[in-house]
Amino acid sequence: MVQMTKELVNRQIDHWIDRLNQLYDKLDDWMVAVPHARTKRESLKQPLEPRMREFHVAARSVPTYTIHAGKQRVSFVPAALWVPGTNGRVNITTNRAQHILVDRAEGDNGSKWFLVMDDFDHPLAPFNKTEFLRLLVEQE
Numbered sequence: 001m002v003q004m005t006k007e008l009v010n011r012q013i014d015h016w017i018d019r020l021n022q023l024y025d026k027l028d029d030w031m032v033a034v035p036h037a038r039t040k041r042e043s044l045k046q047p048l049e050p051r052m053r054e055f056h057v058a059a060r061s062v063p064t065y066t067i068h069a070g071k072q073r074v075s076f077v078p079a080a081l082w083v084p085g086t087n088g089r090v091n092i093t094t095n096r097a098q099h100i101l102v103d104r105a106e107g108d109n110g111s112k113w114f115l116v117m118d119d120f121d122h123p124l125a126p127f128n129k130t131e132f133l134r135l136l137v138e139q140e
Contacts, residue, residue: 006055013046016081016088017062019103019111023090024065024076030129034136037069044077051082067136071095074135087111096138101127 113127
């Protein structure tokens with residue numbers, strides 16, 4: 001078992017920010033299929049999570065991603081890094097609903113993003129271009 005330290009917490013946050021930026025780079029690639037849409041990358045101060053408080057690690061700026069496609073708006077906002085069973089959670093808000101995106105990769109092995117589904121038999125769906133485009137067409 002790895003001993004948690006302030007340095008490790010900071011490295012985990014660095015890795016989180018890198019994974020978020022890689023996710024948004026992928027979204028940029030997928031956005032080529034959406035004419036007349038605009039995207040915006042911004043940042044916000046991450047929530048101060050218990051592990052950060054424990055090791056006196058200050059909250060940092062984490063990247064966000066927003067899409068405007070006609071009347072549709074879709075926002076990707078990091079919610080938490082230390083979520084049991086995941087390697088981080090991102091909230092996705094559309095005009096109609098809020099969705100949860102989780103990274104199920106282990107350790108520093110990149111990312112495996114999944115949408116949390118409202119389906120007991122299939123609670124997770126791989127987050128791919130098809131699922132992404134589906135979010136863009138959710139109606140109010």
